[in-house]
Amino acid sequence: MPDPAPETPEEAPEDGVAVAAEGMLAAQDDGELELPYWLTSTEEAANTTFRQMVRRLPALLREAWLLGWRASRRTTVAVLLLQVAAGGAAAVGLISVVGVLDGLLLAGPTPERVRAAVPSLLLLIVALAVRGLLASAATAAHGRLSPMVYEAAEMRLMDLTTRVDLATFDDPSWRDAMERARDRGISAAQQVVDHGIEVLTHLVGLAAAAGVLAVLHPALLPMLVLAVAPTAWAAVRSAKLGYRSKLRLIAVWRRQRMLAYLLAAREPAAELRAFTVRRFLLTEVGRLLRISTLEEIRVIGRVVRTNLAGQALSGLATGLAYLMLFWLLWTGRMELAAAGAAAYAINLGIGKLSELAFTANRVYEQGLYFADFQGFCEMSWARAEPEPAADAPTAFREIRLDGVTFSYPDAERPAVNGVAMTLRRGQIVALVGENGSGKSTLAAVLAGLYRPQKGTVTWDGVDVSRFGPERMRERVAVVMQEPTRWPLSARLNIAIGRHDRPATLAAVQESARAGDAHEFVVELPRQYETLLSRHFTDGADLSGGQWQRLAVSRAFHRDAPLLICDEPTANLDARAEHEVYRRLRDLAAGRTVVLITHRMASVREADRIYVLDHGAIVEEGDHEELMAAAGLYAQLFTLQADAYRTA
Numbered sequence: 084m085p086d087p088a089p090e091t092p093e094e095a096p097e098d099g100v101a102v103a104a105e106g107m108l109a110a111q112d113d114g115e116l117e118l119p120y121w122l123t124s125t126e127e128a129a130n131t132t133f134r135q136m137v138r139r140l141p142a143l144l145r146e147a148w149l150l151g152w153r154a155s156r157r158t159t160v161a162v163l164l165l166q167v168a169a170g171g172a173a174a175v176g177l178i179s180v181v182g183v184l185d186g187l188l189l190a191g192p193t194p195e196r197v198r199a200a201v202p203s204l205l206l207l208i209v210a211l212a213v214r215g216l217l218a219s220a221a222t223a224a225h226g227r228l229s230p231m232v233y234e235a236a237e238m239r240l241m242d243l244t245t246r247v248d249l250a251t252f253d254d255p256s257w258r259d260a261m262e263r264a265r266d267r268g269i270s271a272a273q274q275v276v277d278h279g280i281e282v283l284t285h286l287v288g289l290a291a292a293a294g295v296l297a298v299l300h301p302a303l304l305p306m307l308v309l310a311v312a313p314t315a316w317a318a319v320r321s322a323k324l325g326y327r328s329k330l331r332l333i334a335v336w337r338r339q340r341m342l343a344y345l346l347a348a349r350e351p352a353a354e355l356r357a358f359t360v361r362r363f364l365l366t367e368v369g370r371l372l373r374i375s376t377l378e379e380i381r382v383i384g385r386v387v388r389t390n391l392a393g394q395a396l397s398g399l400a401t402g403l404a405y406l407m408l409f410w411l412l413w414t415g416r417m418e419l420a421a422a423g424a425a426a427y428a429i430n431l432g433i434g435k436l437s438e439l440a441f442t443a444n445r446v447y448e449q450g451l452y453f454a455d456f457q458g459f460c461e462m463s464w465a466r467a468e469p470e471p472a473a474d475a476p477t478a479f480r481e482i483r484l485d486g487v488t489f490s491y492p493d494a495e496r497p498a499v500n501g502v503a504m505t506l507r508r509g510q511i512v513a514l515v516g517e518n519g520s521g522k523s524t525l526a527a528v529l530a531g532l533y534r535p536q537k538g539t540v541t542w543d544g545v546d547v548s549r550f551g552p553e554r555m556r557e558r559v560a561v562v563m564q565e566p567t568r569w570p571l572s573a574r575l576n577i578a579i580g581r582h583d584r585p586a587t588l589a590a591v592q593e594s595a596r597a598g599d600a601h602e603f604v605v606e607l608p609r610q611y612e613t614l615l616s617r618h619f620t621d622g623a624d625l626s627g628g629q630w631q632r633l634a635v636s637r638a639f640h641r642d643a644p645l646l647i648c649d650e651p652t653a654n655l656d657a658r659a660e661h662e663v664y665r666r667l668r669d670l671a672a673g674r675t676v677v678l679i680t681h682r683m684a685s686v687r688e689a690d691r692i693y694v695l696d697h698g699a700i701v702e703e704g705d706h707e708e709l710m711a712a713a714g715l716y717a718q719l720f721t722l723q724a725d726a727y728r729t730a
């Protein structure tokens with residue numbers, strides 16, 4: 084049977100829905116094109132001048148070397164010394180060329196001239212060999228330093244990203260900064276170091292050529308600079324053309340990457356097929372790819388023309404430099420031997436200057452993204468959680484909240500507003516309220532994930548702000564509303580709840596039984612060692628309810644004095660739900676359990692119930708008291724109970 088012909092994006096928009104949807108996406112593009120998320124760097128780059136670039140270069144190089152220094156002092160010093168030494172050897176080689184020419188162009192019989200040139204020739208050979216060896220050693224050291232810098236930059240970013248408090252994650256400006264730093268900042272850090280080293284290499288070579296020229300005739304030096312200025316101009320202009328093009332394309336790339344992800348990822352694969360949206364997405368990806376291809380072709384044409392102009396002007400200036408040399412020779416201001424050496428030095432110097440201009444431009448270009456990386460590091464450091472102060476107690480009798488208010492960044496009104504409550508050891512405390520009433524946020528405050536802007540949270544009278552946040556969280560176990568599906572083995576998915584202590588399989592199994600997970604885990608192909616991720620060979624996936632049972636087991640395994648369960652049974656079947664609540668009651672002995680659930684039947688068992696509305700506590704008491712009060716709680720309870728009765 085012949086293979087079905089692959090559909091090309093051009094064939095795709097054949098039905099009205101696809102065309103209408105295409106129009107919809109195209110309309111959205113305009114909005115995104117206005118505000119690409121890395122606009123700041125690009126704008127700065129696009130508007131830069133040559134002078135600004137030269138002025139910024141030393142600071143960038145300093146930062147680059149500092150980064151290398153932090154990654155590995157020994158390797159950084161080795162690279163520096165080897166580069167300088169290789170440059171020194173190159174200078175000796177250049178001077179010996181002068182010696183050779185001097186000897187050969189002497190007046191007198193040829194054998195004598197050759198003999199006079201021999202010592203310099205030997206020196207030249209030795210200098211070239213030494214330079215070759217040193218340059219190879221420098222390349223090897225550089226090769227070691229470069230990945231170390233990448234590793235250090237990546238680790239620094241990860242370290243700072245995980246150090247900031249949870250509220251920072253809700254701040255869009257910080258998230259933007261993180262995207263920029265992650266997207267290009269890390270590789271830029273590495274490249275700034277790489278090109279920074281190249282700048283040094285070219286500087287040493289240039290210094291050698293310039294030194295020789297200055298000795299031979301100082302007037303030749305400005306000619307050298309003149310010869311390379313147009314190439315430098317062309318490099319900066321080409322880079323700017325590149326930035327502007329990226330500025331135009333970034334929104335297109337982002338959208339294309341997003342759609343490409345949707346086409347290839349596992350999660351949307353079922354829906355993509357069920358809704359037959361494949362063609363529609365392929366059309367859109369094809370359209371976006373074409374936009375960027377055409378733009379890149381357009382830009383490369385302009386870059387080639389710019390570089391051609393730069394090279395032509397540089398060639399003209401080089402010709403002038405040689406004319407000047409002839410003039411110096413003609414007017415007897417320079418010996419023939421010196422002129423030969425000068426020609427050689429000019430050639431070498433122009434080569435080094437061109438390379439220097441190109442590399443400096445690369446440093447600057449990457450420096451813009453590197454600045455994003457540094458900016459993010461500084462921003463995150465300022466928001467890092469404080470280092471542990473006082474140690475949190477291993478257990479407590481009472482947690483008290485007083486006038487606790489918490490607002491998300493940029494939110495118009497607080498998500499938790501002036502909450503006062505008391506939680507005692509051995510109690511199950513339920514938080515009840517409609518969607519968005521602030522239950523999860525309050526639970527996060529209790530777990531020490533958010534710091535309230537107003538009010539206090541105390542454990543046995545001690546303000547928790549005095550405890551180091553990490554230490555405090557070690558005393559808390561949380562079952563999240565959407566528990567994380569760790570791509571680890573089933574055993575580790577539970578043991579990670581107490582990853583700091585060695586966990587025996589028996590202990591893990593006990594927690595799994597408590598969370599009602601043991602039964603299905605032993606049915607997995609490799610039981611507790613089964614990798615729970617379909618992204619890897621032999622990995623298995625679980626149902627939503629099974630993941631939730633694992634999360635409950637993980638929380639049990641943590642064995643903390645405060646257990647917070649945010650909708651722990653949302654995906655559970657009736658039997659599993661019943662089991663979890665039965666065990667919660669056992670677990671509450673000696674602990675405090677905070678329970679958030681919309682299943683009112685489970686709430687009724689709680690020792691104390693707090694009803695939230697718009698972030699504030701509007702009712703509190705046990706089930707009987709609240710029913711008698713005939714308020715919001717009684718309304719919610721009766722609604723659900725009626726639904727069951729009529730069903």
Ligand SMILES: Nc1ncnc2c1ncn2[C@@H]1O[C@H](COP(=O)(O)OP(=O)(O)OP(=O)(O)O)[C@@H](O)[C@H]1O
Pocket residue numbers: 253491492494498516517518519520521522523524525
């Ligand atoms: N990360 C966030 N950033 C900004 N606002 C948020 C964030 N999370 C929640 N909110 C807002 O805070 C308010 C309280 O949300 P919260 O999730 O605490 O409610 P909830 O009572 O747990 O709701 P549900 O029953 O739907 O889980 C809502 O108005 C919500 O829009």
